Amino acid sequence: MARALVGVKRVIDYAVKIRVKPDKTGVVTDGVKHSMNPFDEIAIEEAVRMKEKKLVQEIIAVSCGPQQSQDTLRTALAMGADKGIHVEISGPEYETLQPIHVSKILAKLAQEEKADLVIVGKQAIDDDCNQTAQMIGGILDWPTGTFCSKIEKNNNELTVTREVDGGLEVVKMKMPAVLSADLRLNEPRYATLPNIMKAKKKPIKKMSPKDLGVDTAARIEILSVEEPPVRKAGVIVPDVDTLITKLKECGHV
Amino acid sequence: MFATGLRTLRTSNKYGLLARYESTLVIAEHNNESVFPITCNTLSAAKKIGGDVTVLVAGTKCDAVAQSVSKANGVSKVLVADSDAFKGFLPEALTPLIVAAQNEHKFTHILTGATAFGKALLPRVAAKLDVSPISDIIGIKAPDTFIRTIYAGNAIQTLKCKDKVKIVSVRGTAFEAVPLEGGSTKCEPASAGDFKSQLIEFLRQELSKSDRPELTSAKVIVSGGRGMKSGENFHLLYTLADKLNAAVGASRAAVDAGFVPNDLQVGQTGKIVAPNLYIAVGISGAIQHLAGMKDSKTIVAINKDPDAPIFQVADYGLVADLFKSFTIYSTKYGMIASFHGSYDTLYYVCELCFMCEKTKLL
Numbered sequence: 001m002a003r004a005l006v007g008v009k010r011v012i013d014y015a016v017k018i019r020v021k022p023d024k025t026g027v028v029t030d031g032v033k034h035s036m037n038p039f040d041e042i043a044i045e046e047a048v049r050m051k052e053k054k055l056v057q058e059i060i061a062v063s064c065g066p067q068q069s070q071d072t073l074r075t076a077l078a079m080g081a082d083k084g085i086h087v088e089i090s091g092p093e094y095e096t097l098q099p100i101h102v103s104k105i106l107a108k109l110a111q112e113e114k115a116d117l118v119i120v121g122k123q124a125i126d127d128d129c130n131q132t133a134q135m136i137g138g139i140l141d142w143p144t145g146t147f148c149s150k151i152e153k154n155n156n157e158l159t160v161t162r163e164v165d166g167g168l169e170v171v172k173m174k175m176p177a178v179l180s181a182d183l184r185l186n187e188p189r190y191a192t193l194p195n196i197m198k199a200k201k202k203p204i205k206k207m208s209p210k211d212l213g214v215d216t217a218a219r220i221e222i223l224s225v226e227e228p229p230v231r232k233a234g235v236i237v238p239d240v241d242t243l244i245t246k247l248k249e250c251g252h253v
Numbered sequence: 254m255f256a257t258g259l260r261t262l263r264t265s266n267k268y269g270l271l272a273r274y275e276s277t278l279v280i281a282e283h284n285n286e287s288v289f290p291i292t293c294n295t296l297s298a299a300k301k302i303g304g305d306v307t308v309l310v311a312g313t314k315c316d317a318v319a320q321s322v323s324k325a326n327g328v329s330k331v332l333v334a335d336s337d338a339f340k341g342f343l344p345e346a347l348t349p350l351i352v353a354a355q356n357e358h359k360f361t362h363i364l365t366g367a368t369a370f371g372k373a374l375l376p377r378v379a380a381k382l383d384v385s386p387i388s389d390i391i392g393i394k395a396p397d398t399f400i401r402t403i404y405a406g407n408a409i410q411t412l413k414c415k416d417k418v419k420i421v422s423v424r425g426t427a428f429e430a431v432p433l434e435g436g437s438t439k440c441e442p443a444s445a446g447d448f449k450s451q452l453i454e455f456l457r458q459e460l461s462k463s464d465r466p467e468l469t470s471a472k473v474i475v476s477g478g479r480g481m482k483s484g485e486n487f488h489l490l491y492t493l494a495d496k497l498n499a500a501v502g503a504s505r506a507a508v509d510a511g512f513v514p515n516d517l518q519v520g521q522t523g524k525i526v527a528p529n530l531y532i533a534v535g536i537s538g539a540i541q542h543l544a545g546m547k548d549s550k551t552i553v554a555i556n557k558d559p560d561a562p563i564f565q566v567a568d569y570g571l572v573a574d575l576f577k578s579f580t581i582y583s584t585k586y587g588m589i590a591s592f593h594g595s596y597d598t599l600y601y602v603c604e605l606c607f608m609c610e611k612t613k614l615l
Binding site: 012015018123132137143147167170171184219224239243247252 | 343344368372373376378379380383384386387389402403405412413416450452457458473505508509515516522547553565567568573
C-alpha cells in the first residue's frame, strides 16, 4: 500500500482583507488570522479518503515555515494525517522562500519517507504561485497530475481527471506520482473535537532545511509590495434605462 | 572599447550571464490546428524583454500552427517538434524537449502564457534547470525585474529574479496581443530526441463546447453567481451574451452549485479576465472573485443587496432583483439590437418577452 506525503502551508486566512505594509516590504502578517491553505485542506482530505478506502497506508503531513506552522500540522493531524514533519524556516529566510525550495524539501522527504504519492494543493492563496507540485515532479522525475478534480487508484496506476481551460482532461500515470488538488476534488471535513485531542498525541518531527541538504538561499529579491490601483468610485443607477444609456455613452453596447 | 570589453566578458562566460542581448523562447500553446490567442499576448511580453524571440511549436501534426506563428512580427525563429510523443501536450514529454532546446540555444528567458497548460508545464522545466520560476506576471520592468500580483490581486509585488535563466508565465490580459502577420521567419526542426514519456499517458479530453467567444479573450463577459438560483436561469445570461457577442462566466458559488461547468469560473483560482465590459449578475463579489475580474475596463453589477462588495468595484451598479431588472435589461437591449433588423435578434426579443410574461413584467 502506498505512503502519502502531503504538503500543507500556513497562510493568511482566505477571508481576511490583507493590508500592505507602509514601507512596501510586504503585507502585514502579525496579529492576522492564519489558517491552512484551502487547497491543502483538500489535499489532506483526499489522502485521508484514500486511507479510508485502504489505498493508502500512512499519511505524513509536512509544513515548511515558522514555529506557528505546527498549528497547521496539528490541523492536518486532526483531519486524519498520521504524523507530521515541521521543517522550520523563519525570519528573512522565510520572506524569500520560494516553491523551488519547498519542492526540494518535499522531494527529499518523499525519498526519505519512502512515499509513493505526494499530494499538495494546486496553489497557495498568498503567493498564488501554482508551482510546487510541478517542481516536485520535475525534481523526482515522477509523473504529475496537476489541478486534479478526481483521482482513482488501481494497483500501481492512477487515473486522474484534471481541470483544464476548456473543460476536463483524463490522464493515466504510474506510481510514484505527484498530484495537486483543485477545488472540485472534494469537500474537506471539519476536525472534530475528539480528533483534535487525539492529534495532540500524534508525533511531529522537527527538522531544518540543512538536515535535508537543501539550500534555501534567496532566488529572488523583493523590490516592493504595493497596494493595487484603486478603482474610481462607480455610480448606482436607478433603473435599466439609465444603465443602458450609460453603457451606450461609453460605447459598450 | 566598451563594446569590445563586453564581448570579451561574454565569450568568457559560457552561460551568457553578461550577454548583451536577451534571447527568449516562447512555448506556443495550440491544439494542433490553431494557435491560442494567449500565445500572441506572450509574444508581446517577449518583445518587451527585448532581443531575439524564438517560438517553440510542439505537437502532433502541428505544421499549420508553426506556419501561422512564423508570420508573427518580431519572431526570429520557429522551432517545430512534431511527434506522437506530444499527444495531449503532457509536461512529462515537453519538458525534456524544452530542456534540450535550452541546452542548445542558451536562452535567457523561457515564457508561456499563464494558462492551465503553461502552469502545468513551466515549473517542471524550471525544476529541471534548477531555476525558481515566476508565475503570472503582469508587467516587465527590466529583463530581470517583473511585476506580479499576490494575495488574490490585493497586493502587487515587484521582484528581481536572481536566476540565470528567467522562467516566466505571462498573464494574457496584461499584454496586448501581437498579430500573426507582418513577419515571415523560417521554421526549423527543434532538437531531436525520444521524448515520449513512459510515466504518463493522455487518455481523453472532455471540453465544453460553445460557439461563444473564449472567456479569457472576450471583449464582453456576462457572469452569473449564486443569485442566478439555478442552472436553467443561466439561460438568461446566455441569451444576453449571444446578443452582445459576449462570453459567459461564473463565480465559484455558481460552479459549486452545479449551475455551470468549472471552466467558466472567474477568479483567483479560475480564469483571470479583463474584458472591456464585465456584467456581474447575482454575484456578491468575494475577494477571490474580484481577483479574476477587477481589471475589466467597465464593470456593471446587478444585485439586490446594496451592501454587496461587488458594488465597490462596479462602475455602474443596479440594486434590483436580477430576475426583474435583468430581464428588462435583456429585453430593452434586445429591442435596441432588433432595430438592426436581424432575424436572430428578433427571435431573442420574442424569447425574452416570453420570459417577461413568466415573470409577469410585461
